[in-house]
Amino acid sequence: MNKMVGIIVAGMALSVVWANAQEDTRRATAEELLNVMNVKESIEQSFAMVKKMIPAQMAQMKQATGETNIPSNVSSQTDKMMDMMAEELSWNKLKDGYIALYAEIFTDEEMKGLIAFYKSPVGQAFVQKQPEVMKRSMELSQKLMMQIMPKIQAMSKELKKTSPAPSDQK
DSSP states (O other), X not given: OHXXXXXXXXXXXXHHXXXXXXXXXXXXXXXXXXXXXXXXXXXXXXXXXHHHHHHHXXXXXXXXXXXXXXXXXXXXXXXXXXXXXXXXXXXXXXXXXXXXXXHHHSOXXXXXXXXXXXXXXXXXXXXXXXXXXXXXXXXXXXXXXXXXHHHHXXXXXXHHHHSOOGGGOO
């Protein structure tokens, strides 16, 4: 009987060790995938790109809305906010979460296939061109937002007209 209990306990211990080893392998594969995808560089480039685009966005919003009373220090405050966000959302702080996310969502086989793709010439071209795709898609979205800004303003004005005044909401 004691031998049977010993065998069961040893089997359970081995299965825990095996599961931990599998998890470590999955995490290593996920990390390799994130590396070949250049996720760290993409995150850093995204913050830099957004930071550069903000002054132009502010000017366009000013023009689209007719706002003239936007404080002059908005740009420097926005820069400070973007710097803080870049620090708080740095790769060092995101890396473990991204690894866990990819290890949970993708199977080993899928991650290995993605790694093979991203290591291929086509995959590397995709990685290299992705920042430009992101930049242009942001510009496209920004352009479309400026086109619908008058509609948003009209809807806001209408909402203000139909909403009860704050003193009426008791």
